[in-house]
Amino acid sequence: MRDRPELARDPLSAVLRLVEARGVVSGGLAAAGAWTTSADIAEPLKFIAVVRGRVRVQPDGVTPVHATAGDVVILNHRRRVTLSNVPDGAVPVAFELSAIEPLVRVGDGEQDVMLGGHIGVNEVGRQLLRTALPPALHVRATAADASELHDLASRIYREMTADRIGSDFAVAQLAQLLVLAVLRTHLDRADSVPPGLLGLLTDEQLRPAAAAMHADPGRPWQLTELARIAAMSRTSFAERFRAAAGVPPMTYLSSWRILLAQRALRDADMTVGALAYELGYAAESAFSNAFKREVGMSPLHYRRAARARPDQSSSSWAATSSGMSMLV
Structure with missing residues (x-):
């Protein structure tokens, strides 16, 4: 059998190969000041990784998540999300995210920086993760064994902005490691995971x-x-x-x-x-x-x-x- 996933040394590796899991970074956002944006979600397993600053993630149907630098949020079969950072009393700048531009910049500076992407899996994987993950999974960089999350997100952002040769390949490989780190951290710290x-x-x-x-x-x-x-x-x-x-x-x-x-x-x-x-x-x-x-x-x-x-x-x-x- 091609790739022989059954010969993996550990069960998580076998599962990730079987469901053909891959991390895909679709773009980034660097914003300063008070800002807000909303977008429809096309992929079943959307992720948002915060590189710098903080962001309020409000998916449809669930309570908002407040993520800070190094945190990763996975949105499980959500249809729409609003991202924002609005200090008390501030009037936010509203804008739309571009599906064409790999990096959207709003305002002067990079107060808040985040990456957007998704976990690509086959249909078996979509069914597996849909039932195994909550509607909004918030993996904090402060969790035990999660220190690599911030480093991986930062390295991806540097590759996206440095215009170096081979950057597309580097982003793809680092995105794989980011997804693995998120799942590892979740499994290691999960108080309760549905039977499966x-x-x-x-x-x-x-x-x-x-x-x-x-x-x-x-x-x-x-x-x-x-x-x-x-x-x-x-x-x-x-x-x-x-x-x-x-x-x-x-x-x-x-x-x-x-x-x-x-x-x-x-x-x-x-x-x-x-x-x-x-x-x-x-x-x-x-x-x-x-x-x-x-x-x-x-x-x-x-x-x-x-x-x-x-x-x-x-x-x-x-x-x-x-x-x-x-x-x-």
């Missing part, structure tokens, strides 16, 4: 077992063996895993295999029989039955649909797959 894949990753005791399943999905795993990896009794492991992931360990493993199969059928040219063998199925028919049960269509039908309509097949699959609900 991210809920599983927040449990340090269960992570080794999840990593083992991700690293070798074709292995005939037994509950006793996974419990031993987690240094737990069989019963305690099964109960704790179900509470964190929302499903029993073997059901989770089956769903993970189908997710890997979905990507392989879309991107790789291996036969269905070879894929079935690699994912641990004793026969091609057993794999085909399991795939159709969760996805709603046969592997060959899914492959044809995915390659004929790459922008629609994943959405169709996500809407019919019971496996998706197991992982999110």
Whole structure:
């Protein structure tokens, strides 16, 4: 399977590869004085990273977020957002953000500087993060292990404004690291994550077992063996895993295999029989039955649909797959 996401050493890396996560910086804003602006949100997972100063982020449907330098705010399936910094008694300058200009400047100086962008993922990732993240996730630079957020945002801004050769490539790579840092910080400090894949990753005791399943999905795993990896009794492991992931360990493993199969059928040219063998199925028919049960269509039908309509097949699959609900 291309890129072999199942061979990642840790489960978060495997998940990010599977959902094809990427950080995309679309532009920046440098404003001075009192200011305000509103814009529609086109992407499901919008982020705003504050480089300098402060900004009030008001998405539709939720309470406003007050972000300062180094903070990152992720807006999860919001339709519109208002950004502002209006000191008491001040009359703000209202303006529109340009979809053409990579950097919008308002007023003299750079009192408030921020970056705008989104987390690009495939349909599997959109479904996963939609249920796993709150409508507005505020990751503070003051949180433990979050010091790199400010540095990454500042480096991206410097690359955007320095007009150096290779800056587009540098921004793209730094944006990847910024998204990773935000998710790491959120998972490390989350008091409560809904049961599902991210809920599983927040449990340090269960992570080794999840990593083992991700690293070798074709292995005939037994509950006793996974419990031993987690240094737990069989019963305690099964109960704790179900509470964190929302499903029993073997059901989770089956769903993970189908997710890997979905990507392989879309991107790789291996036969269905070879894929079935690699994912641990004793026969091609057993794999085909399991795939159709969760996805709603046969592997060959899914492959044809995915390659004929790459922008629609994943959405169709996500809407019919019971496996998706197991992982999110």
